[in-house]
Amino acid sequence: MKSRLRELREAKQWSQGDLAARLGVSRQTINAIETDRYDPSLPLAFKIARLFKRPIEEIFADGG
């Protein structure tokens, strides 16, 4: 799955650590999502969508 998380995070001028703290996950999780190595769970994806005030499909796209 492709994500626009890095782009959205950088637009807010947050570090990966900042975003991780806001979402209650590890920095490694944010890094893995941004590099498309890990697909977040549905609850985490919703949390990210709420944080950036965007629909999930605007943040995550099917990479297949």
Place this chain on the structure above:
Amino acid sequence: MIDHWIVGCVAALLLLLLVVGVLRRHWFPEGLNLSPRTALRLNAWALVALAVSFAARWALRQPGWSEPLRAAVALAPLLPGSFYVLGIVHWIRGLDELQRRIQIGAVAFVAAVMGFAMMGVDLLQAAGFVRHFHWGWEFAYAVAFLLWMIGCALSTRRYA
């Protein structure tokens, strides 16, 4: 003869554990997210089980125990051992979702390798290549700990 070879393997494993410990920061880009304090807290019940196990073995060498009491003393390490397992499960449940996945991968790696190792030794014993080899739980715990570190490294690198 083969038993000496196995002792050599255990020594090599422990040496590898030391090397893995030293290289940990290089192997795990994010570290294990496990502070020495947490690691000690998690393994404290295993250390208690170890101490109880040694005490029980010493105690059971003394004469005069009734059979039910002997069984109770022999099984005494199971109680701290169960607290250890519960502590590990509680710790894994408290991790964030990626760390949890990494830990479950590492635990699956440990289970698979230990299972195959036990099967291999058993088959070698049945064939007469290995004699008098006893899987003490202390030995199994040390090997499992080493395998867990390797499992963590393998599992972590997938997401690094």
